[in-house]
Amino acid sequence: MPGQRETAVSMPLTPSRSDLYWRRIFEKYDKDKDGRISYVELKEIINSREYEHDLPDNVVDKIMSLADRDNSGYLDFNEFVAMMHNPDLKAVFGHFVARYVHSIIPQRGPVDTTGPWTGFRAVSTSDHDGTYEEEYSCWPPAVCMILISLVEIVLFCYDAAEGNTQANGTIAKLFIYNPHKRQEAWRFITYMLVHVGVVHLLVNLLVQLFLGVPLEMVHRWWRVTLVYLAGVAAGSLATSLTDPKVYLAGASGGVYALIAAHVATIIMNWSEMEFAIIQLLVFLLLAAVDIGTAVYDRYWSHLNQNIGYVAHLAGALAGLLVGIGVLRNLEKRKWEKRLWWAAVLLYCSLMLAGILANIFWTARFQH
Template identity: 85%
Template sequence: MPSGQRETTVSVPLTPTRSDLYWRRIFNKYDKDNDGKISYVELKEIIESREYDHDLPDNVVDKIMGLADRDNSGYLDFREFVEMMQNPDLKAVFGHFVARYVHSIIPHRGPVDTTGRWPGFQTVSTSDGDGTYEEEYSCWPPAVCMILISLLEIVLFCYDAALGKSDTTGPMAQLFIYNPNKRYEAWRFLTYMLVHVGVVHLLVNLLVQLFLGVPLEMVHKWWRVTLVYLAGVVAGSLATSLTDPRVYLAGASGGVYALIAAHIATIVMNWAEMEFAIIQLLVFLLLAAVDIGTAIYYRYYKHMTQNIGYVAHFAGAVAGLLVGIGVLRNLEKRKWEKRLWWAAVVLYFALMLAGVLANIFWTSHFL
């Protein structure tokens, strides 16, 4: 330690801590003139950086500087900078966007050497248990897409139930159900998701798609989750029409399984940024395997008549996995993930094109 400087209340470790290196990397990034201080201009650049979500007006920057500059020097030294980032009073100024910004540029996991550099550009996390992925949860914009789809399903079901027809014999169900004898009515390949066979069937799909879909929307936004959901629905009907050409389809299971697989996709693509990734992955894989396995067992081994379109489940899951890899957010792109992205996109469009063409031109299969 240089002469004239000493710490009276804080013991200094022999080597830099992970937290010191963590903040030092951010501090050095915005200390443009390398004078060991963050000026007003440099602080403003931090806040208005392209990596940050919202610009703040000058008076807010003044307030932040006033709170953080403890010695009124007009600059922030390293210790003041760290205190600023950890100051609970500033959370009211920044909101949750500061945490999102900080966790988007700081290192996540990996070995650290005493020079402050991360070998191979690997990163570490200093969060208190939550991974970087978990920091991305946001209630704005509101996650309402899955809620609106669920409400539409409820309204159509209640309309038919009010007529005493809750078993797909009502007018709404007859209009939207996938009917193999009316394959030329192409909308049925999508709208069958709005039709349900009984209250239990409806409630199960509602619960799953809300509990899985809303959290996805909070991180990946509504339009990405909608694409995944609808891709699973369409893939389920296309695959079922080819494998079981005389089977009727009702229910949102194709979309539900797409959401399950989308969670798997986002776990794979954000493995290093997610807390307890392996546990979450195993839970979703087990859920999907048990459900599909049970349907296959009862149909082919117990020879029981089951109204479960397991092919729609499986196809929806495949579509959800591929589309999820293609459209869901990847917080930190790596080379192998870019190759996986291209593979998923090409495979999805190849399978969908094959399914559409087979349904159009393989007419003998449906006689």
């Protein structure tokens, strides 16, 4: 009876927060997104890597029979919540559900020592840490950065097959940013596909995959692509103005845009992320060390290098601004809306100024 079900569910959370919290878990279980959890879906989750095959089939049968109140063969949302709080299920399922839920939603609230999930942390109504980590998803697959990386590999191998690996092959000459061929506008973007040597290629591939794929899993491919290409374009535009004789090759502008995009998403989702300050410091340290090394090698060491560090800086700035503008913000606050407008306007202004300067400031590029 409805009254009995309501009595059996002791909710340690406020109603609105509870609905949101359990809805997220329910959607993790509902693999086909039909609003119901079937026996097959329940068994698949229990037998997944998180559970290490701990529960036999008869236990799954027991769970379904106890939780499926209307014998429909499915668990709707209300039945799912009742299952999570049903003391009869704790002995056969509680430990495993608690472990799974804790793995997908990091908790920091006070430990529940009274309810059926003794030892499990309840969610605070004010602490959202860990919400961002919930958003990681393998569907749709994060393939954009993988495809870009494959294109870079194929083009490099094409030139390498002809014995040219130092950005001097047929493909490289067509795509590299050449300051003497600035009228060929595609070079402001396609230089990202050209690399000087195997090490240069591998470093960029590793960084953009390790940084880009996690971003895609939360923010989806088109947002990450916009950030990446914004960094590439900003890098070439800025370099052509500050270093008009420098050739540009490599995806460093896009890579730094991805680094800065992580910083942007940390800023915009500070309260929803676990260990946000640590993540922020790691990315800032990574960028500072690399840019510092590039500047030192160019101006103070005796290495014969001409690294376009301006492309790194411009790519990072573009990634930060575009990241604030297009990446997902899980909980919008008033100050974040103002920051969004400031970032969008500043990026558009800088890009417009860079494009116009490259077109009309002809004296800057005279040899």
